[in-house]
Amino acid sequence: MENIMTDSTWDYKECWEEALHQLQSEISEQEFVMWFKNIEYDESKENQIIVSVPSSFYKDQIIQRYQNKLEGKLFDLFGSKITINYKIRKKNQPIEETKEDTNPVVKKNQQHKREKLHPQLKKEYTFENFVIGENNSFAANAAYAIAKNPGSSYNPCLVYGGVGLGKTHLLQSIGNSVYAEFPKMNILYVPAETFINDFILSIRDKKIYQFKSRYRSVDLLLVDDIHFLQKKTETQEELFHTFNALYDSNKQMVFTCDRPVSELKELTDRLRSRFERGLNVDLQPPNFETRIAIVKKKVDGLRLSIPDDVIELIARNVTTNVRDLEKALTKLIAYADLVNKNITLEIAQRQLSDIFSNPIHKNITIDIIKRVTAEYFGLSYNDLQCKKRTKAIAFPRQLAMYLARELTEYSTTEIGVEFGGRDHTTVMHACQKIENNIKIDPTLEPTIQHLIRTIKDYKVKN
Numbered sequence: 001m002e003n004i005m006t007d008s009t010w011d012y013k014e015c016w017e018e019a020l021h022q023l024q025s026e027i028s029e030q031e032f033v034m035w036f037k038n039i040e041y042d043e044s045k046e047n048q049i050i051v052s053v054p055s056s057f058y059k060d061q062i063i064q065r066y067q068n069k070l071e072g073k074l075f076d077l078f079g080s081k082i083t084i085n086y087k088i089r090k091k092n093q094p095i096e097e098t099k100e101d102t103n104p105v106v107k108k109n110q111q112h113k114r115e116k117l118h119p120q121l122k123k124e125y126t127f128e129n130f131v132i133g134e135n136n137s138f139a140a141n142a143a144y145a146i147a148k149n150p151g152s153s154y155n156p157c158l159v160y161g162g163v164g165l166g167k168t169h170l171l172q173s174i175g176n177s178v179y180a181e182f183p184k185m186n187i188l189y190v191p192a193e194t195f196i197n198d199f200i201l202s203i204r205d206k207k208i209y210q211f212k213s214r215y216r217s218v219d220l221l222l223v224d225d226i227h228f229l230q231k232k233t234e235t236q237e238e239l240f241h242t243f244n245a246l247y248d249s250n251k252q253m254v255f256t257c258d259r260p261v262s263e264l265k266e267l268t269d270r271l272r273s274r275f276e277r278g279l280n281v282d283l284q285p286p287n288f289e290t291r292i293a294i295v296k297k298k299v300d301g302l303r304l305s306i307p308d309d310v311i312e313l314i315a316r317n318v319t320t321n322v323r324d325l326e327k328a329l330t331k332l333i334a335y336a337d338l339v340n341k342n343i344t345l346e347i348a349q350r351q352l353s354d355i356f357s358n359p360i361h362k363n364i365t366i367d368i369i370k371r372v373t374a375e376y377f378g379l380s381y382n383d384l385q386c387k388k389r390t391k392a393i394a395f396p397r398q399l400a401m402y403l404a405r406e407l408t409e410y411s412t413t414e415i416g417v418e419f420g421g422r423d424h425t426t427v428m429h430a431c432q433k434i435e436n437n438i439k440i441d442p443t444l445e446p447t448i449q450h451l452i453r454t455i456k457d458y459k460v461k462n
């Protein structure tokens with residue numbers, strides 16, 4: 001093989017491309033786009049290929065998920081070991097994830113390049129104000145990459161996740177950043193409800209032409225909460241055509257949705273396939289460290305001192321989403337203002353006790369978790385508490401235990417009792433196992449989110 005190279009240069013570019021090509025046929029298109037659209041071959045050195053990636057987050061993820069596979073392929077193709085090394089690309093000024101999930105190390109969002117603020121965007125919704133944790137780093141990186149190169153990478157992009165997890169914030173951050181850095185670009189942010197209303201009014205007032213030209217003349221279209229389009233068949237039709245027109249002229253589109261598009265009902269297949277065409281990324285609830293970082297960031301912004309133990313109290317008790325974290329903080333600050341007192345742990349405990357005692361998951365029972373999980377896996381309710389250990393039963397049972405631990409306040413001992421009198425260490429082991437599996441199996445997290453949604457809906461129905 002050496003003879004394909006001149007003495008001084010090493011060139012494994014073709015091997016790299018072939019290895020990628022092979023990998024592409026082994027994973028889903030979405031997964032491939034997600035991880036490899038933004039990776040670029042850079043150069044070859046003796047026995048190594050250097051590729052460039054937009055951020056260290058990508059690098060870590062690619063190493064964890066694909067390094068062995070790719071190096072295996074390179075070995076087969078080339079006949080000796082070639083190592084892949086990474087370079088973080090400078091030109092996109094990527095977001096670097098920090099170790100403790102704390103501040104977003106985002107370069108200053110140069111808001112002031114344009115004098116005025118964009119009329120539809122909130123000025124606080126910037127990348128700078130968005131705290132990055134492992135729950136949202138992929139979505140944040142994608143959003144950032146889009147803002148730096150609108151229309152060229154990840155088009156369209158769809159960000160999905162539950163209420164209060166930062167969908168609108170991220171979407172508008174893209175808008176604010178593009179507004180500041182690309183003065184010529186025409187940016188339109190609309191909640192899906194506004195799009196629907198505009199469309200209906202334009203028909204009523206016979207101004208459909210104006211409607212069409214308004215939406216089709218933009219360079220960046222940001223549509224928030226597309227789940228509201230369900231059942232609105234005619235509006236869907238119109239958005240479908242808007243989509244095609246913008247897509248064909250390489251205009252960037254970003255959408256948000258409260259669940260994966262595959263779970264939207266009452267959406268035409270052709271529009272669904274358009275949403276699914278580009279990159280779909282999710283936002284998860286923040287973990288404890290990220291919640292601490294978020295509360296700290298909000299407190300910093302207020303120039304007000306709140307003791308660390310109070311911040312920890314809030315982060316520990318409000319686990320649902322960022323909006324609820326903000327609510328708790330706002331309530332506390334309002335109280336302290338009103339009575340003109342410093343906030344102490346005692347005051348915080350007293351003032352927030354109603355918020356803490358009323359988490360939204362309160363009515364979720366282990367019984368519901370078992371029912372939903374059993375049904376999902378086609379098992380009987382009793383399978384989840386029997387002694388059988390076949391894989392087909394053991395895995396769903398472990399998953400149900402994990403969900404019970406995540407969604408209820410029961411201790412591992414209590415959960416063990418509910419699952420056929422098992423020991424608490426068995427429950428701990430089950431939770432650990434699921435957590436490990438989430439890291440290696442990309443399909444597990446979506447399954448878990450689906451189950452959680454079904455469990456919550458179950459609660460409402462019954």
Ligand code: ADP
Pocket residue numbers: 129130131132136161162163164165166167168169170294322323326
């Ligand atoms: P969604 O649109 O998903 O319902 P929002 O974007 O409205 O959620 O976020 C709710 C609130 O939480 C907003 O005030 C937003 O600024 C804040 N928020 C959400 N995620 C973050 C984050 N990662 N860092 C800082 N603030 C956040």
Ligand code: MG
Pocket residue numbers: 167168169224225
């Ligand atoms: Mg929103």
